[in-house]
Amino acid sequence: MGCWFAGSQLEMLVAGLLVFIISKTLLIKTHVSFRLPTIQNWFFCLRSLLVKNWKMNSTVWIVDSYEEALAKNLVIVSLGLIINFINGMLVVTFFSNPMFSRDSRYILYIHLVINDMLMICLSVTLYVLTYVSPFVNSSLCCVLVVLGSTTFMITPLNLAGMAIERFIAICKPLHHAQICTPQRTYIFICLLWVIGAIPSLADIIILLLIQPISFFSSLVLCYPFSLFPSKAHKDRTTASQVIYMSLVWIILIYTYCRVLFTARKAVSKGSANKAQRTILLHGVQLLLCMLSYIAPVLDLIVTPFFPVHRTKITFLNYLITNIMPRLLSPLIYGVRDQKFLKQMKEYFTCKVIIVKIMPSKL
Incomplete structure (x- = not known):
């Protein structure tokens, strides 16, 4: 099933929908000059607003079939549940042993896991909304x-904090206990949320300046580029991403080099080499997080070769660049840590109790 229409037809379709809703609400018999589609057709036609191809200087709207849309949503929701289930096991493991809550390293790690869980929930919700409503x-x-x-x-800010914690543990071992206390770690996490929220709050401020108050009671396509379409928003997005990612990469490179120099000077190089590998792992995690930045570029490169399969390309792109990294990054770090892995095995392994029944002596 498909829904193909151009700009003027789109206006008529939306106008017809509004007339249909008003007429049903006011119980007025209303006649329009074209046939109103069924609810299922509305689903496909409205979904098609998010995906468009430019061909021969005209806009052509492509939409998934019902079966394809259902399959995509099932895959995304299932993966989201699986990832959050695995991450939930990591969270339960953290709170099962008080030792972890006293170590700033594990506090920062579990904050990364919880943050990824929230992001998965929000990302999957927004994805499903583009189909359902x-x-x-x-x-x-x-x-x-x-x-x-x-x-x-x-x-990425949390990864930078984890790299700094490892840098202090190796390069400033005598001051680590005083600097990286649990209380200061929680304050640092609050600071991360404030810094991380600044770009989004800037978007809201720009929106308040350029849109009337009535805009916030209207209906919009719940998509960032649809909600924040102005040039100011695009400039803000570019600037914040460049600044934040540059800062994080500078921190990772600096801490890695300092730990590398310390490892060369140290008599016992075991802990220093391990910290060096940990910071490298943070760099890999950051690269996984940055995959979402290349999603639009991949769309632009691949879609012209397969214009009919644009929705499939967008789906795979979203799956690879946004969903899968959220599974790999916590697992890589959690499974690698022996203390955390041991505690997880002890907590989740089924313990078999063998009861031996002895015959009674009469």
Whole structure:
């Protein structure tokens, strides 16, 4: 099933929908000059607003079939549940042993896991909304997009904090216990949320300046580029991503080099080499997080070769660049840590109790 229409037809379709809703609400018999589609057709036609191809200087809207849309949503929701289940096991392991809550290293790690869980929930919710209810109240959409953007920005900042903690542990071992206390770690996490929320709050301020108050009670396509379409928003996005990612990469490179020099001077190089590999791992995690930055570029490169399969390309792109890294990054770090892995095995392994029944003596 498909829904193909151009610009003028789109206006007629939306106008017809509004007339249909008003007539049903006021119980007025209303006649329009074209046949109103069924609810299922509305689903496909509204979904198609998010995916478009430019061909021969005209806009052609492509939409998934019902079966394809259902399959994609099942895959995304299932993966989201699986990833959050695995991450939930890591969270339960953390709280099962008080030792972890006294170590700043594990506190920062579990904050990374919880942040990824929130991001998965928001990302999957927004994805499903584009199919189920493309038009969402602007205020609700702002909340979802702002929270999603904030959790996305916090991930690399948290990785930078974990690298700094390892740098202090290796290069300033005598001061580590005084600097990296649990209380200061929680303060640092609060600071991460403030810094991570600044770009999203800037988007809201720009929106308040260029849009009337009535905009926040209207219906919009709940998609960042639809909610924040102005040039000011695009400039803000580019500037914040460049600044934040550059800062994180500088921190990772600096801490890695300092730990590398310390390892060469140290008599016992075991802990220093391990910290060096840990910071390298943070760099790999950061690269995984940055995959989402190349998603638009991949769309632009691949789509012209397969214009008919644009929705499939967008789906695979979203799956590879946004969903899968959220599974790999916590697992790589959690499984690698022997203390954490041992505690997880002890907590989740089924203990078999063998009861031996002895015959009674009469």
